[in-house]
Each structure stands twice: as C-alpha cells, then as structure tokens.
Amino acid sequence: MGYAILRGHLWxxxxxxxxxxxxxxxxVRFQNVGMxxxxxxxxxxxxSFMLEPGSFHFxxxxxxxxxxxxxxxxxxxxxxxxxxxTMFDHDILTTPRRELPAxxxxxxxxxxxxxxxxxxxxMDNVALPLRIAGGREREIRENVTELLEWAxxxxxxxxxxxxxxxxxxxxxAIARAVVNKPRLLLADExxxxxxxxxxxxxxxxxxxxxRLGTTVIIATHNEALVTRxxxxxxxxxDGELTIRRVAAAxxx
Amino acid sequence: MLRNRTDLxxxxxxxxxxxxxxxxxxxxxxxxxxxxxxxxxxxxxxxDRGLSGTLTVQIPPLTGEATxxxxxxxxxxxxxxKAIKVLRGTPGIVEVRVLGNAExxxxxxxxxxxxxxxxxxxxxxxxxxxxRPDARINMDGLSAVLDGAVPGTTVDDHRxxxxxxxxxARFTQLIAASIVFLVSAAAVAxxxxxxxxxxxxxxxxxxxxxxxxxxxxxxxxQFQFQALGLGLSGSIIGFVLAAATLLALGVISGxxxxxxxxxxSLDLSQWLMLAAIxxxxxxxxxxxxxxxxxxxxxxxx
Numbered sequence: 001m002g003y004a005i006l007r008g009h010l011w012x013x014x015x016x017x018x019x020x021x022x023x024x025x026x027x028v029r030f031q032n033v034g035m036x037x038x039x040x041x042x043x044x045x046x047x048s049f050m051l052e053p054g055s056f057h058f059x060x061x062x063x064x065x066x067x068x069x070x071x072x073x074x075x076x077x078x079x080x081x082x083x084x085x086t087m088f089d090h091d092i093l094t095t096p097r098r099e100l101p102a103x104x105x106x107x108x109x110x111x112x113x114x115x116x117x118x119x120x121x122x123m124d125n126v127a128l129p130l131r132i133a134g135g136r137e138r139e140i141r142e143n144v145t146e147l148l149e150w151a152x153x154x155x156x157x158x159x160x161x162x163x164x165x166x167x168x169x170x171x172x173a174i175a176r177a178v179v180n181k182p183r184l185l186l187a188d189e190x191x192x193x194x195x196x197x198x199x200x201x202x203x204x205x206x207x208x209x210x211r212l213g214t215t216v217i218i219a220t221h222n223e224a225l226v227t228r229x230x231x232x233x234x235x236x237x238d239g240e241l242t243i244r245r246v247a248a249a250x251x252x
Numbered sequence: 253m254l255r256n257r258t259d260l261x262x263x264x265x266x267x268x269x270x271x272x273x274x275x276x277x278x279x280x281x282x283x284x285x286x287x288x289x290x291x292x293x294x295x296x297x298x299x300d301r302g303l304s305g306t307l308t309v310q311i312p313p314l315t316g317e318a319t320x321x322x323x324x325x326x327x328x329x330x331x332x333x334k335a336i337k338v339l340r341g342t343p344g345i346v347e348v349r350v351l352g353n354a355e356x357x358x359x360x361x362x363x364x365x366x367x368x369x370x371x372x373x374x375x376x377x378x379x380x381x382x383x384r385p386d387a388r389i390n391m392d393g394l395s396a397v398l399d400g401a402v403p404g405t406t407v408d409d410h411r412x413x414x415x416x417x418x419x420x421a422r423f424t425q426l427i428a429a430s431i432v433f434l435v436s437a438a439a440v441a442x443x444x445x446x447x448x449x450x451x452x453x454x455x456x457x458x459x460x461x462x463x464x465x466x467x468x469x470x471x472x473x474q475f476q477f478q479a480l481g482l483g484l485s486g487s488i489i490g491f492v493l494a495a496a497t498l499l500a501l502g503v504i505s506g507x508x509x510x511x512x513x514x515x516x517s518l519d520l521s522q523w524l525m526l527a528a529i530x531x532x533x534x535x536x537x538x539x540x541x542x543x544x545x546x547x548x549x550x551x552x553x
Contacts, residue, residue, distance in 0.1 A: 075463055076463070076553065077459075077463055077552075077553065078553060079553045097553070098467075100553070101465045101466065101467050102465070103465075104462075104463060104464065104465035105464070105465035107465075109463060109464070115456070115460050117457060117460070128461075128464060129464045129465065132461065132464060132465055132466040132467075132470055133465065176464075180464075180465075
C-alpha cells in the first residue's frame with residue numbers, strides 16, 4: 001500500500017494518507033461490564049458505552065479510578081469478569097483465543113511507559129507490529145522509514161531507545177502504535193512525561209490521525225488539555241463510568 | 253517460517269550462556285553410556301553364541317605310578333577313546349574332537365608362558381564337543397556315564413560361568429541405560445529451567461508482543477529456535493568429545509588384544525545410533541522450549 005505525501009504541520013516530513021477505514025459499525029461497545037483481578041474487589045462496575053468509528057474521547061478520572069483497567073479491557077489484555085464487550089463486532093467473551101491476535105492488530109496502543117524494546121533499534125521497534133503480522137521485509141523497511149521520517153526521526157533509525165529524549169521516545173511509541181494502520185488508537189497518559197508544548201503537539205497529532213478515520217481514546221490527567229481540545233469524555237469515578245459530552249465534540 | 257532474526261534479547265540471558273555447556277556434558281555422558289551399552293550387548297551376544305552349543309570334556313591325567321612310560325600314554329589314549337565312544341553314542345552330539353597338544357598349549361599360554369612345559373606337566377586331555385542347537389542333553393546323566401566309563405572325567409558346559417558373565421553384562425547394560433535415561437531427563441529439566449528463566453526475564457517483552465497481536469507460535473518460535481541452536485551447539489561439542497574418548501579407548505584396548513575384553517570398536521550402525529543422541533537432545537531442547545513458552549502464553553487472555 002502506497003503512502004501519499006501530505007504535509008504535516010506537527011512534525012516535518014510526510015504523513016501516510018487515508019490509511020484508516022471507516023466501516024459504519026461500532027468499534028467498541030461495553031454493556032454492563034464489570035472487571036476484577038483474580039478474586040480481588042471489582043475495579044469497574046456496570047460500565048456501558050459505545051464508540052463510533054472516527055470518534056475522539058478523553059478517558060478521565062483520578063488515579064485509581066480504573067482508567068488503566070478500562071484500557072486493558074480495550075486492548076484485550078484482560079477479559080471482563082461480567083457484562084458484554086464487543087470489539088469490531090466480536091463478542092470478546094465468546095471469540096476464540098486464536099482469533100484475538102487479529103483483533104489486537106486493529107488496535108494501536110501508546111503505553112504510558114512507552115514499552116519500547118531497548119535492545120532493538122528505533123526502526124525495529126516500529127517495525128515490530130508489521131513483522132508480527134508477517135509483512136515482507138522490504139516493504140516493512142520502506143514503510144517504517146517513511147513513517148519515521150514523517151515523525152521527524154529520520155536521523156534516529158538505527159538508534160536504540162535508551163539514547164533518545166523523552167519526546168523522541170514518545171514519537172517512536174506513537175509511530176509503533178500507528179504503523180499497522182489501527183482502527184482504534186489507545187493512549188495512556190501520553191502527555192504525562194512531556195512539557196506543555198509537546199503535549200499540545202501530541203494532541204494535534206492524535207486529532208490528525210482521528211481525522212483520517214481512527215477512533216481515538218486518550219487517558220489523561222491533564223485538565224488543561226481536556227478543556228482546550230473539547231472532546232467527549234469517558235469519565236471514571238470509583239469504577240463507574242459517565243459520558244460527558246461537549247457541545248462541539250470533535251472540534252479542535 | 254524460519255526467521256534468522258529475533259525480536260527478543262535472548263542473547264543477553266546469562267542463563268543461556270551455560271546451556272550449551274550443560275548440554276555438552278550431558279550428551280558426553282549419554283553417548284559414553286550408550287556406547288558402553290552397545291559394546292556390552294555385542295560382547296554378551298558373542299559370548300553367548302560362541303559358548304552355547306559346546307561342551308568341554310576334561311579327562312584328567314593319570315596320577316601315581318601309571319604316569320610314567322609308554323604304558324601311560326597308551327592308557328591315556330584308551331581313556332580318551334572310551335570317552336569318545338560314550339560321547340558319539342549320545343544322541344544330539346554332532347561333533348567330537350580331541351584338542352591337540354598345540355591347542356592346549358595355546359590355551360595355557362596366558363598363564364604359563366611359551367615354554368615347552370607339555371613334557372613336564374601332567375596335562376588333562378580335552379575333548380571339544382558340539383551339540384545340535386535344538387538338542388536337550390541331560391548333563392548330569394552324561395557326566396555320570398562318562399565318569400563311570402572313565403573315572404575322574406568332568407563335563408563343563410560353560411553355562412554357569414557364562415550365565416554369571418552375561419548377568420554381569422546385562423546388569424551393567426541396565427546401569428548404562430539408566431544413565432542414558434537420567435541424563436536425558438536432566439537435559440529436559442535444564443532446558444525447561446533455562447526457558448522459564450528466559451520467560452521471566454522477558455516477561456514484559458512477551459506481554460508486549462502478545463498485546464500488539466503476536467500469535468503464540470510467533471513468540472514460541474523465537475525461543476524454540478534459540479533453544480535448538482544452543483542445544484545443537486552443546487550437543488555437537490559433547491558428541492565430538494565422546495567420540496574422541498571412544499576412539500582413544502578403542503585404540504588402547506586394541507593394543508591389549510585380550511580375548512576376554514569386549515571389543516571396544518563400534519561399527520557404522522552403532523556410530524549412527526550414537527550420532528542420534530545429539531540430534532535427539534537438540535530436538536528435545538527445541539520442543540521443550542516451545543511447549544514451555546506456549547504454556548505460559550496460554551495463561552494470557
């Protein structure tokens with residue numbers, strides 16, 4: 001699949017054009033979902049919401065409110081203890097385990113601590129999802145190189161993550177999350193380790209991805225960003241979720 | 253598909269540096285034990301085949317006054333002839349042959365040296381008897397008849413001695429087989445331990461691979477080919493050392509030329525059996541690693 005050139009205003013370079021597909025079906029649907037770890041207390045209670053393709057949500061709430069647990073359910077790291085979770089029209093409780101990797105490949109995750117592999121170069125870190133999906137090595141290198149140029153990491157292709165700055169690591173993590181053209185992008189506190197300027201740039205980037213069709217959920221503590229970017233919020237409090245809509249949801 | 257690259261930093265595991273050496277030691281021991289087993293099997297079979305179906309009848313020399321002079325020789329010949337008559341008359345016996353002086357001397361040579369002692373020493377007459385393989389001969393009856401005809405005659409069917417020797421050989425073989433089994437079990441346990449250690453060291457990476465959509469087989473492959481490589485390199489080292497040891501033993505035992513020593517050299521089919529050990533150990537390493545990784549992954553959603 002070719003990458004058309006589109007000038008990005010965030011970072012120098014090129015941006016893959018129209019990489020995401022809308023399909024008119026809900027990306028995520030939670031119905032009365034409860035979740036607990038082992039025999040521990042229930043972390044999430046009766047969570048119900050639906051995300052349409054191309055929607056943009058903040059996931060807010062205090063520490064310990066259950067944001068990370070909800071994200072774990074969303075990137076299929078955990079199965080719900082009760083209730084119904086439907087991802088891309090698949091009921092997660094009844095989907096056979098062997099079919100879950102294919103669903104996971106439709107989800108891009110920017111982890112809070114980046115989770116980059118220090119023994120791999122930036123190129124190999126970003127190429128990981130494509131290699132796992134069995135892509136051809138030549139195409140993988142071409143696509144990853146182009147994506148990293150767009151992300152302003154052209155000079156760091158062969159660098160190892162430990163030599164990068166926090167902002168650069170953040171961009172590598174985002175590049176890895178989007179390289180597979182995910183339909184759902186999850187970011188856990190992506191602005192937690194960066195200053196206000198970079199945090200704003202990251203948000204613009206996520207909006208740009210969203211405009212191209214990706215459904216985006218960003219877990220954040222940053223009230224200033226939430227206020228400024230005026231997207232709908234999935235707000236968690238003591239494991240219970242409420243949806244806070246804004247008048248001009250979706251606008252930057 | 254066999255990828256020659258890996259996404260996991262397996263090379264950094266200290267535990268994995270020891271694996272080839274542990275495998276080498278185990279393959280070395282297993283190969284020697286199996287070689288011992290094969291050599292003993294050969295020897296026991298040869299002893300059994302060589303001595304079954306034969307009897308040795310021993311007619312003691314005449315003692316006292318009768319030992320001197322021509323009469324004595326004639327007397328002895330008569331005794332031998334009597335014994336031969338009895339033996340030929342026994343059903344089941346197919347061949348009766350008196351051992352010549354030269355043969356008796358050759359048998360005694362390891363104990364008495366090459367001197368011309370036959371003239372001075374009273375030597376028994378020996379009769380080599382071959383029995384039809386399917387024949388059942390009453391040894392006690394034959395002994396009694398022979399002793400009646402020629403007093404002092406003894407019959408040795410080698411069975412007692414042979415049975416003890418073969419029992420010893422089989423017991424030693426059992427020990428060798430136990431060593432092969434125990435060493436293989438230790439190899440499997442080692443690979444499991446090393447793979448588990450690798451898994452706990454790389455748990456976060458495996459989790460990441462899992463979350464970004466890696467199939468279990470993809471993750472398992474990374475470990476299994478590492479284990480195959482490590483197992484194979486260790487196996488080859490162990491096998492080469494064992495082969496060198498066996499060849500050296502073969503050369504040394506060849507120089508001894510002792511008839512009782514089992515033959516220490518191995519034929520091609522036996523070498524092939526030995527060569528299967530490193531291959532099997534390397535495959536066990538690979539399969540163990542794969543199964544261990546898949547088990548851990550199966551616990552993830």
